Amino acid sequence: MIPARPSPNWPLWIGVVGFLAAMTVWSAYGIGFSASELACNIAGGTRLLEESWPPDFGFLPRLAGPMMETVYIAIIGTVVGGILAIPVAVLAARNLTPNRPTWFVDRNFMNILRTLPDLFWAMLFATAVGFGPVAGALALTVFTVAVISKLYSESLESIDMGLPEAIRAAGGNWLQMIQFGALPQAMQQYVSYALYAFELNIRASVVLGLVGAGGIGMILETQRANFEYERVTMIILAVLVAVLIIEEISESIRKRLT
Amino acid sequence: MSERPMTSRSGAIRFHDAGIVYPNGVVGMKDLDLEIQPGEFVVIVGSSGAGKSTLLRAINGLNTLTSGRVEINGEALNTGSTRQLRRVRKNIGMIFQDFRLVKRLSVMSNVLIGRLAHVPAWRSMLGLWPREDREIAADALKRVGITDKAWVKASQLSGGQQQRVGIARALAQQPAIILADEPVASLDPVTTHQIMRDLVRINRELGITTLVNLHFLDLAREYGDRIIGLRFGELVYDGSARTVTDEDFRDIYGRDLTADDVVEDEAVEGGEGGGE
Ligand SMILES: Nc1ncnc2c1ncn2[C@@H]1O[C@H](COP(=O)(O)OP(=O)(O)OP(=O)(O)O)[C@@H](O)[C@H]1O
Ligand SMILES: [Mg+2]
Numbered sequence: 004m005i006p007a008r009p010s011p012n013w014p015l016w017i018g019v020v021g022f023l024a025a026m027t028v029w030s031a032y033g034i035g036f037s038a039s040e041l042a043c044n045i046a047g048g049t050r051l052l053e054e055s056w057p058p059d060f061g062f063l064p065r066l067a068g069p070m071m072e073t074v075y076i077a078i079i080g081t082v083v084g085g086i087l088a089i090p091v092a093v094l095a096a097r098n099l100t101p102n103r104p105t106w107f108v109d110r111n112f113m114n115i116l117r118t119l120p121d122l123f124w125a126m127l128f129a130t131a132v133g134f135g136p137v138a139g140a141l142a143l144t145v146f147t148v149a150v151i152s153k154l155y156s157e158s159l160e161s162i163d164m165g166l167p168e169a170i171r172a173a174g175g176n177w178l179q180m181i182q183f184g185a186l187p188q189a190m191q192q193y194v195s196y197a198l199y200a201f202e203l204n205i206r207a208s209v210v211l212g213l214v215g216a217g218g219i220g221m222i223l224e225t226q227r228a229n230f231e232y233e234r235v236t237m238i239i240l241a242v243l244v245a246v247l248i249i250e251e252i253s254e255s256i257r258k259r260l261t
Numbered sequence: 262m263s264e265r266p267m268t269s270r271s272g273a274i275r276f277h278d279a280g281i282v283y284p285n286g287v288v289g290m291k292d293l294d295l296e297i298q299p300g301e302f303v304v305i306v307g308s309s310g311a312g313k314s315t316l317l318r319a320i321n322g323l324n325t326l327t328s329g330r331v332e333i334n335g336e337a338l339n340t341g342s343t344r345q346l347r348r349v350r351k352n353i354g355m356i357f358q359d360f361r362l363v364k365r366l367s368v369m370s371n372v373l374i375g376r377l378a379h380v381p382a383w384r385s386m387l388g389l390w391p392r393e394d395r396e397i398a399a400d401a402l403k404r405v406g407i408t409d410k411a412w413v414k415a416s417q418l419s420g421g422q423q424q425r426v427g428i429a430r431a432l433a434q435q436p437a438i439i440l441a442d443e444p445v446a447s448l449d450p451v452t453t454h455q456i457m458r459d460l461v462r463i464n465r466e467l468g469i470t471t472l473v474n475l476h477f478l479d480l481a482r483e484y485g486d487r488i489i490g491l492r493f494g495e496l497v498y499d500g501s502a503r504t505v506t507d508e509d510f511r512d513i514y515g516r517d518l519t520a521d522d523v524v525e526d527e528a529v530e531g532g533e534g535g536g537e
Pocket of ligand 1: 284287288289307309312313316476
């Protein structure tokens with residue numbers, strides 16, 4: 004027979020819920036949120052919604068180019084970043100790194116990349132190469148390295164070290180040990196992470212466009228600034244559909260992998 | 262295809278006063294003095310933890326001696342020198358209980374891994390294997406009788422077939438020495454005998470010094486020329502497989518023998534060299 008269920012730790016639960024509620028209220032106060040103001044603004048919001056409908060379907064043909072640019076930026080970022088992430092991940096994997104100093108430096112490098120948001124990189128590269136798709140692609144490259152390398156290095160740390168040892172025993176050098184002994188074992192995870200990064204990059208690519216990195220996001224920002232709300236709606240719908248389709252494809256590939 | 266010699270150098274092994282103490286204080290090898298002549302077929306027995314793997318792995322530098330020295334063809338092994346280590350390992354094939362193949366690659370690609378140390382690294386890494394090396398790999402596959410599986414993915418093979426790929430990979434190195442660490446421990450009795458016969462035949466045909474760790478006594482007796490017994494890292498028996506007695510085995514194991522110490526299936530008695 005199953006032993007009697009132990010009673011829940013009520014004080015703990017009340018404490019946790021109380022703490023979270025207090026934090027939320029405090030934060031809302033901090034950003035000047037007030038329910039009455041929100042209520043007053045609903046009128047303005049409703050007007051905006053009315054102006055935004057119906058979507059301007061006539062604008063659709065002019066979206067194809069920018070949309071493709073957004074996808075190109077994401078593809079370049081994913082492919083270049085995905086390749087660069089491999090050495091970063093390998094050197095940060097405790098079981099594969101050639102020595103401790105390398106591991107230490109690479110691991111911290113990886114963590115710094117992860118700490119800084121994609122917008123930061125976009126600004127940085129925009130300063131370097133000017134606003135535009137190139138800056139966007141560079142930013143997403145770094146962002147992709149940040150996303151993939153940590154996950155991938157953790158997968159690499161959990162591989163069976165028997166095969167790398169066998170490569171060594173056959174006289175293979177460090178690079179050959181990595182290529183033939185380590186990478187094949189975490190191949191599936193790698194592809195899965197790369198697809199995941201691609202999904203994130205599509206969305207990030209739209210957002211980067213808002214700050215001038217080209218693509219559909221840039222059109223969105225221009226139309227918004229010109230109060231062309233029906234076009235804005237059209238753009239948002241188009242982005243929504245495109246992102247959904249891409250994520251669907253990516254996810255079905257990832258599912259098939261596992 | 263032309264018959265080419267699978268080995269050029271002779272594989273002599275010599276331990277002088279060798280010892281291994283692991284970082285955790287466990288003694289893996291103690292005061293070992295051992296000489297193995299080129300072309301010998303040596304079976305190493307001993308109970309679990311006796312130091313069989315430790316001994317094999319000291320020969321190709323996967324383990325480092327903490328005292329004494331080991332010489333391969335008269336050259337003292339220095340595991341601190343990556344260059345020497347690679348040169349020595351190039352000449353020593355290793356076979357593992359768990360096969361250790363690249364599962365997602367073809368049999369051929371796996372066998373070519375035995376050529377890693379023989380070709381420029383960039384060629385192997387780009388998959389641009391020289392014709393000669395591909396022929397050596399094909400020849401190695403032929404010797405273990407699985408030429409027809411060359412383009413099959415390693416993961417799709419049976420255990421016995423995978424171990425044959427492991428042997429072919431070792432052969433592709435054209436080694437002077439083969440180290441087999443419990444090569445049949447994860448195989449069924451029939452396959453076990455086939456693999457043991459393959460190893461013996463290759464030893465006879467190519468004169469490759471072969472060291473095999475085994476924990477089945479009947480296999481040691483049947484296939485070994487020379488039997489080495491280890492206990493707590495020490496050499497406690499060294500003699501001919503023809504004359505070894507149950508009493509000797511009891512001494513090596515420090516206990517009575519049981520049914521678990523033999524492969525019971527005796528249905529596949531067969532002459533050496535017949536397995537092609
Ligand atoms: N890397 C290691 N670190 C610490 N101790 C080890 C290490 N490898 C082996 N040992 C210990 O050294 C002793 C000898 O181990 P070894 O693997 O050589 O035995 P074995 O005869 O091959 O045993 P088995 O039949 O179980 O494979 C054992 O007590 C083992 O626990
Ligand atoms: Mg062992």
